[in-house]
Amino acid sequence: EIVLTQSPGTLSLSPGERATLSCRASQSVSRSYLAWYQQKPGQSPRLLIYGASTRATGIPDRFSGSGSGTDFTLTIGRLEPEDFAVYYCQQYGSSPPQFGQGTKVEIK
Amino acid sequence: EVQLVESGGGLVQPGGSLRLSCAASGFTFSSYWMHWVRQAPGKGLVWVSRINSDGSSTNYADSVKGRFTVSRDNAKNTLYLQMNSLRAEDTAVYYCARVGSYGLHLKYWGQGTPVTVSS
Numbered sequence: 216e217i218v219l220t221q222s223p224g225t226l227s228l229s230p231g232e233r234a235t236l237s238c239r240a241s242q243s244v245s246r247s248y249l250a251w252y253q254q255k256p257g258q259s260p261r262l263l264i265y266g267a268s269t270r271a272t273g274i275p276d277r278f279s280g281s282g283s284g285t286d287f288t289l290t291i292g293r294l295e296p297e298d299f300a301v302y303y304c305q306q307y308g309s310s311p312p313q314f315g316q317g318t319k320v321e322i323k
Numbered sequence: 324e325v326q327l328v329e330s331g332g333g334l335v336q337p338g339g340s341l342r343l344s345c346a347a348s349g350f351t352f353s354s355y356w357m358h359w360v361r362q363a364p365g366k367g368l369v370w371v372s373r374i375n376s377d378g379s380s381t382n383y384a385d386s387v388k389g390r391f392t393v394s395r396d397n398a399k400n401t402l403y404l405q406m407n408s409l410r411a412e413d414t415a416v417y418y419c420a421r422v423g424s425y426g427l428h429l430k431y432w433g434q435g436t437p438v439t440v441s442s
Contacts, residue, residue: 250428252368259418259435260360260368265428303368307427310382312358317367 217242217306219315227323234291236318238304243284245308251280251289254317255300263302264289294320325349325431327419332436339409339440345402345419345433353377353397356422358429359404361415361438371417372404387413409440 218241228234238249247267252260262271264280267287277292291298299322304315331343345357359371372383372393381393392405402419416435423430 248427252429254368259432260429261432262423262428262430265423265426265430271430301367305368305370305429307429311384312370312373312427314360314368314370 216311217244217309217313219304219306219313221302221304221315221318223318224316225319225321227321228294229323230294230296232294234289234294234298234320236289236291236302236320238282238287238289238315240285240287240306244287244306247283248306248308249280249282249287250305250307251278252303252305253298253300254303260303291320296322325421327421327431327433329417329419329433329436332417332438334439334441335409336442337410337440340405340407341409341438343404343406343417343419343436343438345404347400347402347421350421352395352400356427357393357395357402358420358422359393359402360418360420360429360432361413362418362435363412363415366415369415374402406438409438411440414438414440 220239222237249267251264254260268280279290301317301319326348328346358373374393390408394403418435419433420429421431
């Protein structure tokens with residue numbers, strides 16, 4: 216079973232700043248089958264990135280994903296007010312397809 | 324438009340049972356793997372179970388194995404989660420989700436149905 220560890224737990228930033236979120240896997244993620252999701256309070260999760268670096272339909276290009284093997288990064292180029300939320304990574308290359316514990320991006 | 328609508332959640336006593344449903348529309352349901360994911364109050368997302376497109380293969384998280392059963396009725400475009408021997412720690416919002424067209428990431432999510440296990 217692959218365990219995903221996200222860091223930091225909370226990121227305090229101002230609108231316009233750059234956000235860098237990390238997701239580290241306990242074993243190599245098969246074929247970079249790593250996704251990122253955004254969740255706002257009271258809402259369902261929304262897919263942002265899949266295949267480690269492919270943006271989902273309709274996702275702004277300020278969101279980018281990178282990485283391979285065991286180290287993955289979600290970067291938000293310039294934070295917009297609507298980007299303050301919780302972000303989860305998930306590996307889906309092996310069973311069980313676990314999630315990380317989440318990173319909260321909050322307004323500083 | 325892809326829609327996933329969960330139902331069947333509610334309050335149940337410890338040791339009780341509940342069956343969740345997820346009604347799918349806007350796509351060819353029988354072509355896609357489906358998942359259940361849950362989220363306890365104030366906590367993160369936890370994967371629960373998945374089923375392949377024809378229902379012949381299922382997987383479960385260790386925490387629910389032997390108690391929960393995922394199934395689907397492709398004629399009715401509906402996904403199910405039968406939950407038995409419920410525990411307080413099963414209290415959560417339960418989401419159904421559909422995989423993407425070109426991968427097993429979770430592209431579409433329902434709005435969730437809350438389950439509370441309490442006496």
